[in-house]
Amino acid sequence: MEESNEDDDIAGLLRDLAAGLDDRGDFDDSSSVLEPCAELLAIQKLVEENSKGLYPNCKKYTQLRFLIRLLHLKLLGGWTDRSFNLLLDLLNDALPEGSALPRSFHEPKKLVKSIGIGYNSIHACENDCILYWKVNSKLDSCPKCKVSCWKSIRKSHTYKVPRKVLRYFPIKKCLQRLFLSSKTASLTRWHDEGRKKDGLLRHPADSPLWLDFDEKHKEFAEDSRNIRLAFATDGFNPFRTMNVSYSVWPGICIPYNFPPSMCMKQSNFILSLLIPSRYGPGSDMDVYYEPLIDDLLDMFDNGVRTYDASKGEYFQLRAVVLWTITDHPGLGYTSSIQLGNGSKTCYMGHRRFLHEGHQFRFDADKFGSTEFRPAPIPLTGEEILDCTKDLCTVFGKDPSRKKPASKNLWIEMEGIQVNPEEALF
Structure with a gap:
């Protein structure tokens, strides 16, 4: 487990966070009038908490520093909300009178969300036809399959329960936060300033695709x-048991500006989408990408004004997706063989890309056969578009399809029977 640095400059981090929201970014001048921004007001509250001790005469921890440590431990330890609440009860009972720890996880959760670290809930059609978003935001039923957006409506209240909800973490704010730390902000330039440029492939920035993109979009590369x-x-099953039919599909953005040692670390992954469902979205996955694609297109064309803590200046941050990492079920119909013992499907056609005299082409003992086929000729972008121009994509599933019995979707968590879709959040 990574140890936290007790000498972290919390006050400096708050100043950088404020500067990312306001040109002044300084709360020392009480005579100045702030714009009525909810996030700035939340940061002001954090500044106040960072000036108070955890309890009277406490010199080691401020309220904010101690709460940050607790939230960090919750993340690293995978604690449940219930276990965190129990710990807060114990600490509030053990600490001297006058301590200002929250009584439940709900309070720090509200604080974290108030400074922009949260997600937007976007209702979706149960059959994956549309998102109730933008022009469809006020609809109560899907215009394609006619299924209601709501699972239940309480007549005595205005409270409605949606059938399916997409959680979207706004990518603009996620990328802007990379520049709130001076260390992280400087590392976003590593691919240009710190990378060894000797023609060898050590980093995605050495790839022909990266270089070709920079050549075609010189303004972006500047x-x-x-x-x-x-x-x-x-997709994966979050309940660690395969007898529960449930699938969650996270969408993760990975910044490749950083050094190789950071690129594929979990702490560098940015969760942008979370699609909970009893069934996988399948070919209707594109429907759920709409908010992310909408923001990324705007970031590529226009950018977003961002504060760079390492240089102490504002700039127009832009972003682009160069690669995708996804499953390709269609490969099962190509050069694949099924192993006899484990019944695992392996794709052995990669030997076609070796030069004609390579020893692996003739090693039938290790690969099961010899390989004499030449490498396929890659299609150009125009050829791919010509092959797919007549494809007709229809989003949404047939609502009359037979579904598994719902009784199999209930599981026991901490002695309480819950439904997986309600247990996630």
């Missing part, structure tokens, strides 16, 4: 702080 991203997605 500022090395502009972010190059990979986008990855895959």
